[in-house]
Amino acid sequence: MDGHGDGGGQHDSQRYSRRRGCHETNLQCLRLDTFALQQLISFFFVSAPSAKAAQSFVAMPGLTIGDTVPNLELDSTHGKIRIHDFVGDTYVILFSHPGDFTPVCTTELAAMAGYAKEFDKRGVKLLGISCDDVQSHKDWIKDIEAYKPGNRVTYPIMADPSREAIKQLNMVDPDEKDSNGGHLPSRALHIVGPDKKVKLSFLYPSCVGRNMDEVVRAVDALQTAAKHAVATPVNWKPGERVVIPPGVSDDEAKEKFPQGFDTADLPSGKGYLRFTKVG
Missing domain, CATH: 3.40.30.10 (Glutaredoxin)
Structure with missing residues (x-):
């Protein structure tokens, strides 16, 4: 009887341990679910504005190219x-x-x-x-x-x-x-x-x-690019060849620049580097 009782006690103890383990596991799962819910709430109600802030953070700080100068x-x-x-x-x-x-x-x-x-x-x-x-x-x-x-x-x-x-x-x-x-x-x-x-x-x-010479050169380059819808290569100076933007097809370039243009022969075989002269 005593032996049987001892064995039953061990089984009861094991069953209790298993039940306790399940309760603890369930409690941990509940804690995890609660944490996940908090994270979801945090994402929708906190992170969303933060994402906008992050976007503005990675943007160029202060007045920069393309911005309208303040009318002070x-x-x-x-x-x-x-x-x-x-x-x-x-x-x-x-x-x-x-x-x-x-x-x-x-x-x-x-x-x-x-x-x-x-x-x-x-x-x-x-x-x-x-x-x-x-x-x-x-x-x-x-x-x-x-x-x-x-x-x-x-x-x-x-x-x-x-x-x-x-x-x-x-x-x-x-x-x-x-x-x-x-x-x-x-x-x-x-x-x-x-x-x-x-x-x-x-x-x-x-x-x-x-360097004031560079400021003058930059003005010349900007005005040339704006007037002729072209770009200027490195160290460009007035009178030198300009670059045709890649968004302009060869057919469009022939119409736009009747004086003709030269395409650089590159290993890639891509004809993106095209030079022409403008007045």
């Missing part, structure tokens, strides 16, 4: 300027400099003044901006013109002491700050088209001055 109104050395009115139906080079009465900026703005006639030939206007006030700009212009006699600063320089405009124009240098800890502008330059959209941007750190 600022004081300048030529009085109040509203950017869209200033652009009108022309191209504008909108450029920032880190600060008045600084060495590299002085050489740059003197060069801008020296190239003003070249830009004017191309129907391009110049518009500067920094965080210094208008009076500072006016006083500094005397130094600029003295540094390069004959290079008169005839273009306006806008003042943005609040630093709000340079943020909207994506011209903030993340590393350079003034004595009060305020961010300074970078050496940014946007070429803005008649449609008020950014066509091309250059961005330099404060320690590197811009």
Whole structure:
């Protein structure tokens, strides 16, 4: 009896253990199901907005190519300027400099003044901006013109002491700050088209001055591409061959460019690299 009772007790204990194991397993499954439900809720009610945020995160930060330049109104050395009115139906080079009465900026703005006639030939206007006030700009212009006699600063320089405009124009240098800890502008330059959209941007750190010949070349390339619906190859200069975009078929190219075109003979056998001349 005792032996039978002991055996029954063992069986009862095993059955209890199995039942307990099942309860624990079911509890774990319930916990997993609850966790899964929480994850689903999190996905639909939290992750969906986060996905939108992620999309905006991977997008280019701030004003960039293809964006419409903000229609800001600022004081300048030529009085109040509203950017869209200033652009009108022309191209504008909108450029920032880190600060008045600084060495590299002085050489740059003197060069801008020296190239003003070249830009004017191309129907391009110049518009500067920094965080210094208008009076500072006016006083500094005397130094600029003295540094390069004959290079008169005839273009306006806008003042943005609040630093709000340079943020909207994506011209903030993340590393350079003034004595009060305020961010300074970078050496940014946007070429803005008649449609008020950014066509091309250059961005330099404060320690590197811009190359004005390259700015002129970029303007020429943009205007040539817009006028003839072509692209310009590496190191292109006016008068040199341009590239026919790949979206234009050979038949279309023959109609569009009656002067003819040359197709590069490449190992791939693909005729995507085509050159032509435009007036």
